[in-house]
Amino acid sequence: xxxSEFTLIDRYFAAHPVxxxxxxxxxxxxxxxxxxxxxxxxxxxxxxxxxxxxxxxxADPEGIGHKALAVNLSDLAAMGATPAWATLALILxxxxxxxxxxxxxxxxxxxxxxxxxxxxxxxxxxxATVITLQAHGFAPPGQALRRDGARPGDxxxxxxxxxxxxxxxxxxFGKATVANPYADYVLLRLERxxxxxxxxxxLRGIANAVIDVSDGLVQDLGHILERSRVGARLExxxxxxxxxxxxxxxRQTAITTALAGGDDYELCFxxxxxxxxxxxxxxxxxxCRCTPIGVITAESGLRLLQAxxxxxxLNQPGxxxxxxxxxxxx
Amino acid sequence: xxxSEFTLIDRYFAAHPVxxxxxxxxxxxxxxxxxxxxxxxxxxxxxxxxxxxxxxxxADPEGIGHKALAVNLSDLAAMGATPAWATLALILxxxxxxxxxxxxxxxxxxxxxxxxxxxxxxxxxxxATVITLQAHGFAPPGQALRRDGARPGDxxxxxxxxxxxxxxxxxxFGKATVANPYADYVLLRLERxxxxxxxxxxLRGIANAVIDVSDGLVQDLGHILERSRVGARLExxxxxxxxxxxxxxxRQTAITTALAGGDDYELCFxxxxxxxxxxxxxxxxxxCRCTPIGVITAESGLRLLQAxxxxxxLNQPGxxxxxxxxxxxx
Numbered sequence: 001x002x003x004s005e006f007t008l009i010d011r012y013f014a015a016h017p018v019x020x021x022x023x024x025x026x027x028x029x030x031x032x033x034x035x036x037x038x039x040x041x042x043x044x045x046x047x048x049x050x051x052x053x054x055x056x057x058x059a060d061p062e063g064i065g066h067k068a069l070a071v072n073l074s075d076l077a078a079m080g081a082t083p084a085w086a087t088l089a090l091i092l093x094x095x096x097x098x099x100x101x102x103x104x105x106x107x108x109x110x111x112x113x114x115x116x117x118x119x120x121x122x123x124x125x126x127x128a129t130v131i132t133l134q135a136h137g138f139a140p141p142g143q144a145l146r147r148d149g150a151r152p153g154d155x156x157x158x159x160x161x162x163x164x165x166x167x168x169x170x171x172x173f174g175k176a177t178v179a180n181p182y183a184d185y186v187l188l189r190l191e192r193x194x195x196x197x198x199x200x201x202x203l204r205g206i207a208n209a210v211i212d213v214s215d216g217l218v219q220d221l222g223h224i225l226e227r228s229r230v231g232a233r234l235e236x237x238x239x240x241x242x243x244x245x246x247x248x249x250x251r252q253t254a255i256t257t258a259l260a261g262g263d264d265y266e267l268c269f270x271x272x273x274x275x276x277x278x279x280x281x282x283x284x285x286x287x288c289r290c291t292p293i294g295v296i297t298a299e300s301g302l303r304l305l306q307a308x309x310x311x312x313x314l315n316q317p318g319x320x321x322x323x324x325x326x327x328x329x330x
Numbered sequence: 331x332x333x334s335e336f337t338l339i340d341r342y343f344a345a346h347p348v349x350x351x352x353x354x355x356x357x358x359x360x361x362x363x364x365x366x367x368x369x370x371x372x373x374x375x376x377x378x379x380x381x382x383x384x385x386x387x388x389a390d391p392e393g394i395g396h397k398a399l400a401v402n403l404s405d406l407a408a409m410g411a412t413p414a415w416a417t418l419a420l421i422l423x424x425x426x427x428x429x430x431x432x433x434x435x436x437x438x439x440x441x442x443x444x445x446x447x448x449x450x451x452x453x454x455x456x457x458a459t460v461i462t463l464q465a466h467g468f469a470p471p472g473q474a475l476r477r478d479g480a481r482p483g484d485x486x487x488x489x490x491x492x493x494x495x496x497x498x499x500x501x502x503f504g505k506a507t508v509a510n511p512y513a514d515y516v517l518l519r520l521e522r523x524x525x526x527x528x529x530x531x532x533l534r535g536i537a538n539a540v541i542d543v544s545d546g547l548v549q550d551l552g553h554i555l556e557r558s559r560v561g562a563r564l565e566x567x568x569x570x571x572x573x574x575x576x577x578x579x580x581r582q583t584a585i586t587t588a589l590a591g592g593d594d595y596e597l598c599f600x601x602x603x604x605x606x607x608x609x610x611x612x613x614x615x616x617x618c619r620c621t622p623i624g625v626i627t628a629e630s631g632l633r634l635l636q637a638x639x640x641x642x643x644l645n646q647p648g649x650x651x652x653x654x655x656x657x658x659x660x
Contacts, residue, residue, distance in 0.1 A: 024371055024471070025474070025476065028477075028557065029409070029476050029477050029478075029557075030375060030405040030406075030408040030409050030477070030540075030541060030542060031373035031374055031375040031405050031406060031408075031409040031411060031467075031474075032373070032374045032375070033371045033372070033373055033409070033469070033474050034371060034372040034373075034374060035371055035372070035471070036366040036372050038368050038369070039368070041354055041363045041364060041365055042363070042364040042365070042366050042372075043361040043362070043363055043364075044361055044362045044364060044415070044417060044449060044450060044466075045360060045361040045362070045450065046417045046418075046419055046450060046451055046452055046462075046464065047419075047452055048419045048421060048452050048454050048462070050421065050454060050456045050457075053454065053455065053456060054454075075360040075361050076360075076361060078360040078361075079359070079360050079361040079363070081361060085374070087374060087376045087464060088376075089376055089377075089378045089419070089462040091378060091380065091460065119374060120374060120375065120376060121376055122376055122377055122378045122462075124378050124380060124383065124384075125383065126380045126383060126458070126460065127380075127457055127458050128456070128457050128458070130421065130456065130460055132376075132378070132419040132452075132462040134376065134417060134464050136374075137361070139363070141354070141365070144355070144361075144363050146355065146359050147358075147359050147360070148359075210360075211360060212360060227358065227359075
């Protein structure tokens with residue numbers, strides 16, 4: 001494949017107009033040049049999506065473009081950061097202009113909606129489609145939402161209805177059937193996750209610890225517990241299960257999927273008792289549910305309890321989760 | 331491969347101590363948190379290396395770790411930026427601790443030498459070894475070295491001896507034989523390129539336009555000409571050919587390799603006549619050559635001239651150049 005075809009591709013990205021005044025030099029030089037706002041911390045995150053590892057190679061490319069950015073914006077949301085810039089390293093096995101067109105449409109629609117500017121990157125010919133995207137955002141010093149601030153007595157919350165993406169994956173692998181009329185809904189939840197930006201920003205000053213649920217609620221909450229050196233008790237009957245999940249799976253499997261299914265990109269966070277009222281007042285305006293599901297404990301470990309007081313047995317992971325990936329988590 | 335092995339890998343990266351005071355939060359959360367210096371522009375660059383596209387899969391992993399960072403630092407150098415932070419997305423087909431050990435050794439040795447902190451990233455299981463690295467640095471506003479500032483009458487310079495990496499590649503593909511005793515030298519030039527950081531910094535306020543020569547001198551100088559809307563005349567007999575190149579190739583092929591061979595990571599830059607003396611005074615202290623090789627012209631196009639005044643015929647590219655990649659260059 002001649003280099004000139006890749007130069008053509010680059011025009012897809014370079015053609016998108018620069019809208020942010022803090023971009024002094026965008027795509028087209030050795031580096032982009034940016035003017036970070038004074039006195040703010042810069043939040044940086046990077047995620048890779050590989051064809052047939054993180055998304056189906058045959059999936060709608062508009063959704064792939066959306067998701068590549070969404071999973072990174074979700075990390076900024078989990079930090080309480082305002083998004084700003086993104087860079088993209090795109091590896092493609094061949095040039096397919098129709099695919100690229102749709103990919104860019106999905107990517108830029110989400111970028112424009114959140115005021116994110118693509119400021120650089122790299123396109124390369126390679127053995128499989130691989131998308132590495134890095135996103136940058138800002139937070140006032142001391143206000144970013146970390147994983148290590150959970151304290152015993154904090155209430156644990158989750159946004160939205162975790163498990164929907166896990167159901168979509170299970171269905172794709174023939175391990176579950178999505179009940180009518182929810183097929184489109186669960187596919188959108190898998191392919192077009194909506195990063196919880198508003199929620200992340202309003203959690204500043206309220207939440208003690210926040211993480212985004214990309215690897216499953218239990219696993220990601222586990223990172224908060226580990227980094228904060230605390231434990232937790234989850235009331236599994238309080239989990240916000242979507243009508244799609246309840247209609248498609250028996251209750252045990254639905255709960256398991258909500259706890260262990262990946263790819264949800266919801267936020268899980270902890271709030272001290274004195275700020276619960278403030279949280280619940282703000283959450284009224286959210287475009288998604290905000291549900292208390294448990295409490296942080298001084299005793300370490302994660303206990304899953306049913307309403308009848310018995311332990312819930314989780315055969316983890318609920319469904320094969322076809323990603324093997326991790327952010328660097330010591 | 332279980333996720334836990336990837337968690338193990340992450341420890342390779344997370345274990346390296348944070349040394350920079352501007353890193354508020356390093357590896358281990360949804361995002362890294364950084365404190366950019368006030369009043370500076372942030373320079374950002376991202377490059378991907380794919381096994382058997384950009385490096386030989388069987389090459390020394392210490393060199394691969396070095397090169398993954400070096401090619402990005404070279405972009406910062408070409409911008410006149412001081413390096414600061416890096417993120418790494420690493421895709422591996424399997425976990426090989428010996429390989430990882432050496433990869434990290436090469437990466438961190440170069441990072442530590444230039445005060446660069448690895449602040450985050452992502453490790454993933456995938457079909458081939460793919461390394462995407464992003465580097466961040468700073469430059470005072472208005473002092474970054476761009477591609478679009480070349481003016482007619484500027485002298486064109488190049489650092490070091492371009493063509494050495496091209497010779498190493500040609501030899502690896504059986505298209506050339508490296509003369510004794512230069513085999514180790516040219517391999518180092520290919521596998522351990524030394525980013526020209528000092529040179530980039532001292533070119534601030536001196537050079538009108540700078541680029542790093544990663545795709546070959548002619549092609550990369552072409553980007554300066556295009557972005558600056560100028561032309562150039564190169565005196566091919568003034569090209570700084572290394573003893574290795576001269577001993578291994580006939581003169582025509584040596585010049586072709588210096589002009590069109592890739593992977594050199596030298597800087598090509600233009601300097602107006604009134605600042606040539608200042609440049610040459612500073613370049614005395616460089617650890618590499620600094621050679622005038624031509625002049626920027628108002629007339630567009632690139633002319634290659636021999637000392638006898640005749641045109642040099644370049645059968646471009648001199649050697650198959652196994653990369654098909656590009657930074658977004660509109």
